[in-house]
Amino acid sequence: MAKKKVADVLVETLAEAGVERIYGISGDSLNGITDAIRVHERLQWVHTRHEETAAFAAGAEAHLTGRLAVCAGSCGPGNLHLINGLYDCHRSRVPVLAIAAQIPSHEIGSNYFQETHPEHLFAQCSHYCALVSQPEQMPRVLEIAIQTAIARRGVAVVILPGDVALQEAVEQGPRLHFPAPQPQVRPSDDEIDTLAYVLNTSQKITILAGAGCAGAHTELIELASKLKAPIVHAMRGKEFIEYDNPFDVGMTGLLGFSSGYYAMMDCDVLLMLGTDFPYQQFFPKDAKIIQVDLLGEQLGRRAKLDYGFVGDTKTTLNVLLPKLEQHTDERHLKISVEHYQRARKGLDDLAKGEPDRKPVHPQYVTRVLDELASEDAVFTCDVGTPTIWAARYLTMNGKRRLLGSFSHGSMANALPQALGVQVSHPGRQVIALSGDGGLAMLLGDMLSLQQLRAPVKIIVFKNNSLAFVELEMKAAGVLDFATDLSNPNFAQMAQGAGLLGLTAETPSQVRPMIAQALNHDGPALVEVLVHRQELSMPPTITLEQMKGFSLFMLKSVLNGRGDTVIDLAKTNLFR
Numbered sequence: 001m002a003k004k005k006v007a008d009v010l011v012e013t014l015a016e017a018g019v020e021r022i023y024g025i026s027g028d029s030l031n032g033i034t035d036a037i038r039v040h041e042r043l044q045w046v047h048t049r050h051e052e053t054a055a056f057a058a059g060a061e062a063h064l065t066g067r068l069a070v071c072a073g074s075c076g077p078g079n080l081h082l083i084n085g086l087y088d089c090h091r092s093r094v095p096v097l098a099i100a101a102q103i104p105s106h107e108i109g110s111n112y113f114q115e116t117h118p119e120h121l122f123a124q125c126s127h128y129c130a131l132v133s134q135p136e137q138m139p140r141v142l143e144i145a146i147q148t149a150i151a152r153r154g155v156a157v158v159i160l161p162g163d164v165a166l167q168e169a170v171e172q173g174p175r176l177h178f179p180a181p182q183p184q185v186r187p188s189d190d191e192i193d194t195l196a197y198v199l200n201t202s203q204k205i206t207i208l209a210g211a212g213c214a215g216a217h218t219e220l221i222e223l224a225s226k227l228k229a230p231i232v233h234a235m236r237g238k239e240f241i242e243y244d245n246p247f248d249v250g251m252t253g254l255l256g257f258s259s260g261y262y263a264m265m266d267c268d269v270l271l272m273l274g275t276d277f278p279y280q281q282f283f284p285k286d287a288k289i290i291q292v293d294l295l296g297e298q299l300g301r302r303a304k305l306d307y308g309f310v311g312d313t314k315t316t317l318n319v320l321l322p323k324l325e326q327h328t329d330e331r332h333l334k335i336s337v338e339h340y341q342r343a344r345k346g347l348d349d350l351a352k353g354e355p356d357r358k359p360v361h362p363q364y365v366t367r368v369l370d371e372l373a374s375e376d377a378v379f380t381c382d383v384g385t386p387t388i389w390a391a392r393y394l395t396m397n398g399k400r401r402l403l404g405s406f407s408h409g410s411m412a413n414a415l416p417q418a419l420g421v422q423v424s425h426p427g428r429q430v431i432a433l434s435g436d437g438g439l440a441m442l443l444g445d446m447l448s449l450q451q452l453r454a455p456v457k458i459i460v461f462k463n464n465s466l467a468f469v470e471l472e473m474k475a476a477g478v479l480d481f482a483t484d485l486s487n488p489n490f491a492q493m494a495q496g497a498g499l500l501g502l503t504a505e506t507p508s509q510v511r512p513m514i515a516q517a518l519n520h521d522g523p524a525l526v527e528v529l530v531h532r533q534e535l536s537m538p539p540t541i542t543l544e545q546m547k548g549f550s551l552f553m554l555k556s557v558l559n560g561r562g563d564t565v566i567d568l569a570k571t572n573l574f575r
């Protein structure tokens with residue numbers, strides 16, 4: 001029998017770790033690996049058109065499954081292209097392994113053709129990055145990378161020169177055979193007693209919950225019920241917190257609801273659970289703040305704390321709940337929930353389509369999509385105004401999922417993330433809410449949908465501009481410039497690439513066309529000609545107030561129309 005090569009051991013080790021596919025683009029330095037995949041019975045090669053797409057796609061797969069996903073790039077420019085997508089994976093704390101192929105090992109250091117130094121390049125977007133320079137290191141280095149990506153939830157990179165991949169292996173297969181550890185992380189008994197005491201002796205408690213509450217919905221609702229506390233959520237928590245939740249008062253932050261803002265500002269105690277909500281100006285100054293997070297280094301990062309505890313949300317709440325007394329004063333909760341209902345109604349009123357009134361309101365498009373999408377649809381939204389529409393008009397239900405580039409904030413994420421979700425979840429309805437700028441940025445991977453038979457549905461918010469940036473420019477008191485987009489007919493381009501392509505110009509076309517796309521047996525794109533200045537900025541704020549501030553530094557929440565920024569800092573908290 002032919003001796004195994006290092007590349008064979010790499011592929012077998014990945015398969016043994018539960019990896020089903022590798023996203024990437026082939027190249028000379030990757031030949032050993034792609035050839036080993038070719039003959040492997042289970043591992044699949046997913047060919048994208050840009051390595052950045054491969055990294056975003058792997059991150060999306062990992063987000064959905066919680067398990068390791070893998071991408072690869074050839075030496076030099078091939079793996080350099082992975083970087084922005086990997087930053088997104090790393091910031092979103094999803095376990096992703098990147099294989100960065102390297103130039104021939106004996107040329108390293110000679111400024112050889114395509115030479116780069118991935119150890120430096122990937123250092124900031126990974127927890128682990130190591131060069132395999134000898135066969136003896138494999139599979140140990142790969143297994144360390146896998147363990148690091150999973151345990152620290154982020155990116156790990158293995159750098160493998162093409163010639164080393166083709167050398168004879170020393171070890172013949174994976175070294176590690178043990179089930180994934182399932183530790184239970186929670187504060188000590190004394191700390192739980194302290195936490196219970198503080199909560200039992202406080203009134204007007206608000207919970208700020210984030211993505212770290214995934215899997216703890218029941219416990220979170222029970223907690224809010226015991227404390228009579230409104231629950232504000234941070235954006236990445238939306239998919240886990242908003243549904244079946246009578247305590248929901250919406251999101252806070254610029255894209256949030258005034259109700260979320262007030263519930264946080266007007267509390268005596270703020271209890272942060274599994275959140276890294278980044279905007280300091282939205283935290284109360286006088287309230288007592290308590291934070292529980294799985295990672296100790298997250299404590300106090302965003303707001304000054306009175307108490308910080310390390311624990312997994314579900315495990316912590318399970319030991320805390322029996323120690324909590326039932327609160328009975330419902331005033332704070334009632335005021336917050338009623339405020340939320342008013343804010344929600346204000347937004348819902350904007351999501352109407354008046355027949356044949358052009359251009360279409362993007363809120364209406366998103367509302368129709370929300371109504372027509374399946375019970376367990378997966379949505380991805382581009383950074384830009386699609387993030388606003390997704391945050392405000394997509395309804396989560398515990399089965400649906402919502403992904404974006406929420407922590408890294410990179411444009412062009414929606415299509416690549418949708419691709420990764422669709423390839424790894426073939427039966428599921430996957431919908432990308434794309435900006436016209438975002439779609440164009442990684443447009444090449446529209447072609448991958450047809451090639452990979454991935455029936456992703458793309459909804460393009462065609463406003464012929466970088467509209468979110470226009471908004472930021474208005475907020476900063478500068479005239480909009482450099483934001484025009486002269487766009488092609490995306491529907492025709494889609495048709496040319498083998499997708500169903502449709503253009504909706506009027507509100508009355510929106511529903512039938514989205515329905516047609518969702519029912520289409522294959523990839524489809526609907527471009528909707530939407531209002532460019534849907535959120536026209538804000539006559540009530542003076543230039544002087546704005547100057548020097550980015551939109552995100554303002555202590556303000558965009559109201560539904562965006563025609564006023566509610567300057568909450570100056571508003572009386574009376575509701």
Ligand SMILES: Cc1cc2nc3c(=O)[nH]c(=O)nc-3n(C[C@H](O)[C@H](O)[C@H](O)COP(=O)(O)OP(=O)(O)OC[C@H]3O[C@@H](n4cnc5c(N)ncnc54)[C@H](O)[C@@H]3O)c2cc1C
Pocket residue numbers: 092093209210211212213233234235236237238251252253254255256273274275276277278292293294295298311312313314383384387405406407409410
């Ligand atoms: C254009 C744009 C506008 C945005 N505007 C807003 C806005 O207005 N409002 C808003 O909320 N966001 C907004 N965001 C998103 C924002 O940047 C953050 O990504 C988001 O608020 C963070 O959400 P999170 O705290 O739920 O998730 P993360 O930032 O992922 O934080 C999760 C936290 O939970 C911890 N954790 C993980 N697992 C567990 C566990 N099992 N138990 C306990 N802790 C755990 C983690 O260590 C981490 O600290 C915007 C993004 C973009 C791109």
Ligand SMILES: Cc1ncc(C[n+]2csc(CCOP(=O)(O)OP(=O)(O)O)c2C)c(N)n1
Pocket residue numbers: 382383384385386409410411434435436437438439461463465466467468469
């Ligand atoms: C890679 C990258 N480049 C630039 C930006 C700055 N930026 C944020 S939103 C945005 C505009 C997005 O335009 P589009 O996709 O058309 O969405 P719109 O806001 O117009 O709906 C830009 C340029 C970014 N976040 N990421």
Ligand SMILES: [Mg+2]
Pocket residue numbers: 435436437461462463464465466467
């Ligand atoms: Mg645009």
